[in-house]
Structure formats: C-alpha cells, structure tokens
Amino acid sequence: MIVRTWGWRIRDRRExxxxxxxxxxxxxxxxxxxxxxxxxxxxxx
Numbered sequence: 737m738i739v740r741t742w743g744w745r746i747r748d749r750r751e752x753x754x755x756x757x758x759x760x761x762x763x764x765x766x767x768x769x770x771x772x773x774x775x776x777x778x779x780x781x
Contacts, residue, residue, distance in 0.1 A: 742779060752774060753770065
C-alpha cells in the first residue's frame with residue numbers, strides 16, 4: 737500500500753512538472769509552488 741502511494745505521488749509530481757503556466761494558473765498554482773512540490777521525496781505528502 738505504501739509503495740503504491742509513493743508511485744501515485746511520483747506520477748502526480750511528474751504531471752505537475754509537465755503542465756504549462758496557463759494550466760497551473762487555472763489550478764491556482766505558480767511555478768515556485770510546483771518546484772517545491774516536485775522536489776519533495778515520494779514519502780513526503
């Protein structure tokens with residue numbers, strides 16, 4: 737279960753990193769927030 741959760745986090749963070757500025761703005765996020773999220777290890781929420 738834990739490994740599966742880590743896999744989801746890795747996938748989600750990769751998808752965030754691939755989004756355009758416009759997509760991030762639509763979600764209410766900016767690049768500094770995304771960069772901070774992407775840099776987290778998979779075991780951190």
